[in-house]
Amino acid sequence: MRILFVTVAAMAIVWPWLPTAAAAQQSTPAGTASPPAQAEASPNDIDGQQMFATTCGFCHQDGGRAAGRGPKLSKTERSDEFIIERIKKGKMGAMPAFGSVFSDGQIIAILAYIRGLDD
Amino acid sequence: MAFHGRYLGGCAALALAAVLAASPTHAQDAAALNAEAAGNDWSTHHGTYKSYHYSGLEQINADNVKNLEVAWTHYPERATRGLQSTPLAMDGVLYYSGSYSRVYALDGATGKTLWTYAPELDEELVAKQTHSPYNRGIALGQGNLYVGTVDGRLIALNQKTGKPVWDLKLLDSKKVTVGFTGAPLVVKDMVIIGAQGGEWPGRGPIFGVDGKSGQKKWQFDTVAGTEEAMATWGNDSWRTGGGGGWMPGAYDPETNAVWWGTANPAPLYDWSGADWKKSGPRPGDNLYTTSVIALDPDTGKLKFYHQELPHDAWDFDSAVGEFVMINRADKKLVVHANKSGFVFVYDRSNAKVENVWPLVKNINFVKGIDPKTGELIGRRDLNLGKAETPLCPAIAGGISWNSGAYSPKTGLYYKIGQEWCMELTVLKTTPILEPMAQLNIGADFKLVAPPDGAARGHLDARDPVSGALKWEVNYKEPPLASVLATAGNLVFVPDAEGVVHAYSADSGKELWSHNNGMGHNAGIISYMAGGKQYIAIPAGWGSLVSDEYVALYGEPFKSMAKNTGALVVFALK
Numbered sequence: 001m002r003i004l005f006v007t008v009a010a011m012a013i014v015w016p017w018l019p020t021a022a023a024a025q026q027s028t029p030a031g032t033a034s035p036p037a038q039a040e041a042s043p044n045d046i047d048g049q050q051m052f053a054t055t056c057g058f059c060h061q062d063g064g065r066a067a068g069r070g071p072k073l074s075k076t077e078r079s080d081e082f083i084i085e086r087i088k089k090g091k092m093g094a095m096p097a098f099g100s101v102f103s104d105g106q107i108i109a110i111l112a113y114i115r116g117l118d119d
Numbered sequence: 120m121a122f123h124g125r126y127l128g129g130c131a132a133l134a135l136a137a138v139l140a141a142s143p144t145h146a147q148d149a150a151a152l153n154a155e156a157a158g159n160d161w162s163t164h165h166g167t168y169k170s171y172h173y174s175g176l177e178q179i180n181a182d183n184v185k186n187l188e189v190a191w192t193h194y195p196e197r198a199t200r201g202l203q204s205t206p207l208a209m210d211g212v213l214y215y216s217g218s219y220s221r222v223y224a225l226d227g228a229t230g231k232t233l234w235t236y237a238p239e240l241d242e243e244l245v246a247k248q249t250h251s252p253y254n255r256g257i258a259l260g261q262g263n264l265y266v267g268t269v270d271g272r273l274i275a276l277n278q279k280t281g282k283p284v285w286d287l288k289l290l291d292s293k294k295v296t297v298g299f300t301g302a303p304l305v306v307k308d309m310v311i312i313g314a315q316g317g318e319w320p321g322r323g324p325i326f327g328v329d330g331k332s333g334q335k336k337w338q339f340d341t342v343a344g345t346e347e348a349m350a351t352w353g354n355d356s357w358r359t360g361g362g363g364g365w366m367p368g369a370y371d372p373e374t375n376a377v378w379w380g381t382a383n384p385a386p387l388y389d390w391s392g393a394d395w396k397k398s399g400p401r402p403g404d405n406l407y408t409t410s411v412i413a414l415d416p417d418t419g420k421l422k423f424y425h426q427e428l429p430h431d432a433w434d435f436d437s438a439v440g441e442f443v444m445i446n447r448a449d450k451k452l453v454v455h456a457n458k459s460g461f462v463f464v465y466d467r468s469n470a471k472v473e474n475v476w477p478l479v480k481n482i483n484f485v486k487g488i489d490p491k492t493g494e495l496i497g498r499r500d501l502n503l504g505k506a507e508t509p510l511c512p513a514i515a516g517g518i519s520w521n522s523g524a525y526s527p528k529t530g531l532y533y534k535i536g537q538e539w540c541m542e543l544t545v546l547k548t549t550p551i552l553e554p555m556a557q558l559n560i561g562a563d564f565k566l567v568a569p570p571d572g573a574a575r576g577h578l579d580a581r582d583p584v585s586g587a588l589k590w591e592v593n594y595k596e597p598p599l600a601s602v603l604a605t606a607g608n609l610v611f612v613p614d615a616e617g618v619v620h621a622y623s624a625d626s627g628k629e630l631w632s633h634n635n636g637m638g639h640n641a642g643i644i645s646y647m648a649g650g651k652q653y654i655a656i657p658a659g660w661g662s663l664v665s666d667e668y669v670a671l672y673g674e675p676f677k678s679m680a681k682n683t684g685a686l687v688v689f690a691l692k
Contacts, residue, residue: 053546054386055558058249058318061670063544063563069666090246093199093661093682097246101555 046106048113056110059095064117070095074117083111148260153372155527156606159647161208164256164302165522166644168370170441172524173604174645178652179691180607184621184631190653190690191230195221196237198684200253201659205302205522205601205642206686207259209278213646213655215686216254219245220268223686224281227648230688234281241270244293249558250315250663255520256302256367256642258310261330265310267299273312273328285333290314295321296556297363304367305330306377306416316341316363317382317436318558320550323362323408325379327419337419341381341407345421353402359550359559360401361385362408366520369442371453371467376413376422378453380437384408386561387434387514388545392502395430400548400561404429409437411455411463413470425470425493427457432500433484434514435459441522443532447584454525454583456534460517461488464584476586478579479517479536481569484510501545501562509540513566515664519597521642524604525583529624532583533610537597539574539671541566566667574671578602578612580627590627592620596672599665600639603654613639613656615668616675619689635687637680640665651690659684 052063061068076083087107088099098107151158156175157166166172179187195202195217206215213227219240224233245252251269258265263275263284271290276283289312292298297315304311309327316323323341328334342360343349349357361384368379384405391399409431412424427437440456444467451467460479465472472493486497499510516537523534543564551557568574576597580589592612600613609630610622615638621631638660645654661681668676 050546050548053563054548054551054560057563058558058560059666061563062542062565066565067670068566069663092246093252096249101247101551101557 046109048109048111051106051110052113064114065119073114074119076114080111083114087111149372157645160210161206161644161646162259163207164205164258164304164367164642165369165441168372169444170369170522171443171527171604172441172522172601173526173606175606176645176647176652177605177607179605179609179645179654181609181623181630183691184607184609186692187621187631187633187654187689188692189633190688192688193223193225193230193232193686195223195684195686197221198659199682200661201637201665201681202641202657202684202686203253203255203662204657205256206644206655206657207257208644208646208648208655209259211648213648213688214257214259214264215657216257216266217684218254219252220254220266220274222257222264222266222276222281227646227653228651236276236281236283238268238272238274240268241293244270247555248296248298250300251298253300253662255300258303258305260305260310261308263330265303265305265312265330267301267303267312269298269300271298273299273303273310273326275310275330275333287328287333287335289326289328289335290324294555295319297321301365302367304370304377306370309336309416311377311416313341313364313367313379313438315365316361317365317434317438318361318385318387318560319556320359320361320385320552320559321363321556322357322360323364323382325364325414325419327416339414339419339421341410341412342384342405344407348406351404351406353397356401359385359552360405360408361559363438365438369444370416371444373451374413374422374468375415375417377416378442378455379412379414380440380455381407381410381412382436382438383431383434385550386548386559388501388543388560388562389432390501390503390545390547390561392500395432395500401430405431409435409457411437411442411465411470423470425463425465425472427461427463427493428459428495433459433510435484435516439516439518439520443525443583445525445583452584454532456518456523458516458518459484460512460536462534462583462586463493474584474586478534478581478586479512479538480571481511481538481540482517483508501543503545503547505544506542509542509567511540511569512537513539513541514564515539515566515667519599519664521599521601521640524602524610526604526610526624528606528608529580530582531580531589531624533578533580533602533604533624535598535602535612536577536579538569538571538576539566540569566671578610578622578627580610580624592622592627592629596668598639599662601642603643603645605645611643611654613643613658615639615665617658619656633689635685637683637685638665638676654689655686656689657684657686
């Protein structure tokens with residue numbers, strides 16, 4: 001329940017300044033087994049936890065709750081804008097850039113997952 | 120398997136004769152490459168094809184090592200993620216690679232730059248890669264120097280001038296994401312290099328390229344590279360299987376076989392539990408992942424293999440580890456360390472298991488491995504959800520990717536063991552292939568201390584065949600660099616905090632140390648230039664394993680400089 005609430009809350013914060021859903025569809029398709037369906041899906045339909053466990057958890061440990069190769073993400077004081085920008089552009093030598101790999105909807109779903117994390 | 124064994128045994132003398140009957144220059148090179156000890160030169164990644172990481176030089180020895188001091192230092196440009204490569208030396212010239220596959224040729228006695236080379240890489244692609252932009256080594260042969268790149272190329276440079284000879288695109292890295300970070304291996308006319316892989320959903324190819332012409336001659340896919348192997352991937356999961364061969368293997372001229380270790384399958388962790396043969400993301404044994412394979416260097420055909428961990432469900436690669444080729448009584452053996460912390464001993468003619476022994480203390484992914492057959496006993500296959508107790512060893516392995524050393528003088532194998540575990544929760548994941556392949560992990564995890572104490576490391580001196588322990592040195596943090604043994608009765612260990620240690624090879628007594636000021640995760644070598652012996656050690660912190668140290672240990676890693684490095688070369692006063 002909490003994750004769902006935070007998903008919606010995070011969407012409310014982030015969505016206005018992201019590209020439109022149509023623009024997101026024109027960008028790179030979402031990268032799962034069914035890319036077209038994912039690209040058309042709204043962030044509500046994307047499982048941010050699953051995406052995190054697929055790729056992000058390699059560095060951000062315990063599902064983002066603990067520091068490891070990457071920093072702890074739960075209860076981070078970084079802004080939504082910062083997190084989205086970091087996911088998109090990465091940090092050379094530390095984190096890959098996912099801006100052309102994940103759709104905006106997928107990135108929002110990951111952000112919502114991070115915001116919903118307990119310690 | 121039996122057929123291969125008899126056939127190869129019968130052809131051994133012919134194969135050796137063929138090697139020795141090559142041109143005079145080739146024959147001389149072959150003799151040096153097949154020696155037990157590296158001599159004046161360190162001409163291939165593992166020292167010689169026997170993979171001892173052992174120098175026969177003894178100017179620097181246990182009696183005078185206290186007089187060892189820095190002779191010269193070289194600083195590479197753009198050392199993102201530090202230095203992770205093993206240098207080479209030939210005819211008094213030292214060659215090494217840094218991040219972005221930059222290559223340096225230096226006067227081995229003075230450090231004076233002879234030439235440098237910086238390939239133009241696809242920087243946009245590099246920014247999207249996880250394991251980049253480091254490089255772990257180079258190869259020499261045919262008058263060329265060979266280096267792989269993270270954007271999927273193998274490049275040949277003129278060894279004397281550094282000018283490009285050819286530049287071959289082997290991987291569509293924009294699609295598969297992975298490239299080359301490991302050193303190539305030159306065998307006769309062929310340059311052999313393996314792609315990254317493992318947690319990336321690809322097929323992990325190894326390539327053979329003609330050194331003179333730069334033409335690709337063969338490709339062996341470590342995922343489903345044969346019909347037999349394809350049948351071990353249920354539901355067509357071979358299409359996203361992972362694999363790869365990201366560190367260089369070794370060559371046995373008697374059987375004309377290149378031994379190579381392969382990486383784990385993807386996803387790293389799966390949720391099928393004990394039903395892994397029939398269900399889950401990759402049902403079956405998943406050949407030839409987490410295996411040692413023997414390839415014909417001329418054709419790339421598989422001669423024989425052993426899968427160290429059938430259906431590896433724990434990310435314990437066989438891609439790590441050198442291939443130590445030793446003879447015991449009338450047996451010709453090869454010793455290979457697996458990331459799980461177990462060391463496998465094989466018959467060199469057919470990969471039949473002769474023994475298996477554990478290097479580390481904290482192992483619970485299996486109850487054991489049958490030392491006669493290699494069969495896993497009491498597998499701990501994972502199910503969806505949180506594991507009740509931590510998995511040991513952790514994802515960083517009981518053994519990391521750098522090499523140990525073997526001294527034919529002491530008969531001891533010097534190898535770093537790592538003691539740590541991890542909590543994990545397994546989740547279902549789906550391979551991400553478009554527009555660019557992404558990591559497929561399948562779990563959330565966190566490194567923790569093992570049940571018997573703190574997370575730590577140790578250098579063991581053991582009999583390589585039986586595993587019998589002669590002596591051990593403990594470290595608060597596991598050293599991540601390669602180990603060097605020398606005929607001067609010395610063993611060198613560059614550690615994680617930045618200190619280089621020299622120990623007596625007989626007893627493990629520390630005889631000398633020097634602080635390089637930053638951690639080590641590269642290869643150490645010895646060579647001769649101008650009649651003087653040198654020890655070359657790349658320093659510079661930053662790798663996927665070393666990145667764990669801030670959370671595990673705090674200082675000095677929290678404030679240790681990353682993205683910098685130095686090649687520090689030592690000689691006697």
